[in-house]
Amino acid sequence: MRLNDEEKDMLAGKFGPVPKLALEHQIAVGDFFGAQDFVAVSQAHIMADTESLGEAGVRWLERLAGEKEGRRRVRIPTITDPRGTDFAKAAFLGHSSAMLSLEERAIGAFVKLGVMMTDTCINYQTVQPAILNEHVAFGDTGVVIYSNSVCGARSNYEGGPSALAAGLTGRTPRYGYHLPEQRRATLSVRVDFTPRGLNEWGALGGVIGRLAGHYWAVPMIDGIELSPTSDALKHFGAAMASYGSTALYHIAGVTPEAQRRADIASGMTPEYRVARTDIEALEQSYRKDAKVDVVVFSAPQLSIFELRTLAQLCDGRRFTVPLLAVTSPQVKPDADRMGYTKTIEAAGGTVLSGMCFYQSYAREISEAKGWKILATNSAKMVNILGGYGYVPMLASMEACVEAAEKGRLA
């Protein structure tokens, strides 16, 4: 990679060992993908729950944080994805003191590095969305696909170590979705219906993600008749990223780079059609049981609008199985203030903050609580939780709330 004078100084250790180590990591990744140089980024977002970090990852962070003050801090606003627990509800979740201790150590290291503990996977709704053509270094696949597609920003998937490296150096290797030519559509998908609820938007994202199949595929989607909401595209993109490792899509006439189809797609791309029966088949493929042990709304964290809808559905009910709703630390105080938390919890539900269910020791929660059969409206979560020993089932928010009351998913 070509380095400018500042990058050469960084690599020579003139700013200390922390930026040097960060830049070395970025060069290894940049060389692997044939990046020619670095591009400056304005924000970084770090996925770093301790289930992923493990003891080794926390020790790695502590080593960086052990550098003296003035030589260890991030250069740009650098924020965090959900944590591995909600400390206020850790006992309810069955999280052990060892898990909490590891979380506290990771947080301590991040704070020393100057990282802002936002603990959110919906920063585009709650912190600051990136704007058209803004280069950023975002972790969490849902954040990347939303920022790339809906905002028109430019980011690759930056895993925790690389997002932190970008925060420490203020740049990232210029490859993948930082390059305009990489952002053109590689497949066309004609959708002949418009999804109705968030579970259907997620299921459609999952179906298109499977068609796309890998990180470098960029779907161009036609046929969506209504303007989707931010929450709809949140579930749509998160599921597409989860099923397909997809990082960018375009919707004709909706997303900013696809206002004119010709701007982003040629007539040469393979074409697919997706019908309502395809998303029904995806939902049906997860229906293994009628009985439900737990209902979870998470992945991505809920917006204040989703919590408002959920509170309306919970009002006056009495749940027979646990219902969990997970949101961000930015949204939770509003949900408390507006009475949504109280309504959901009066029905027997629990509102959690700053975590995300699958990033918070889901396997250990299952073992501690005896939860196996799980209902959710998140297509992303049903794709993930099978590997954690759950039998996850996808349904609408309305059907999931009813399942929490009756113990069975209709």
Place this chain on the structure above:
Amino acid sequence: MSANARIYRARHAMGQKVQGEALVAKDGFSARYDLDRAKGVFSRPAHKLAGQSYVGKVLVLETAKGGVATAWMLHDMRSRGMVPVALVFNSVNPILAQGAALGEVTMLAGFDEDITTAIPNGAKVEIDPQAHTIAVID
């Protein structure tokens, strides 16, 4: 290496030269979605390698799937000695490259042929990242 070893060349490579037994499937890979990292086995029931141990194996798979957690998880798996000896994929995403860099796991990606059909399951293979090659040696 025998004179008639079959050799395949990758466009992308990183890490050290290694040998090992190939564990091959036409399926994806995500450390979070697919693995029980405590036991060292594939755990997602729908995965073609469900129930099989990946520890010390050369994983030969189709592509990277899912989320960003693998970037940390390979590093943690390495620290506990529960890691594949190498990753060989038809295509990878940035997360696998970032994770392999931090976890010091040898990796190849991007072949002219389908590497999951070229390498027989159970074959002994040698990977040379400097030469960008994987060779079937037994």
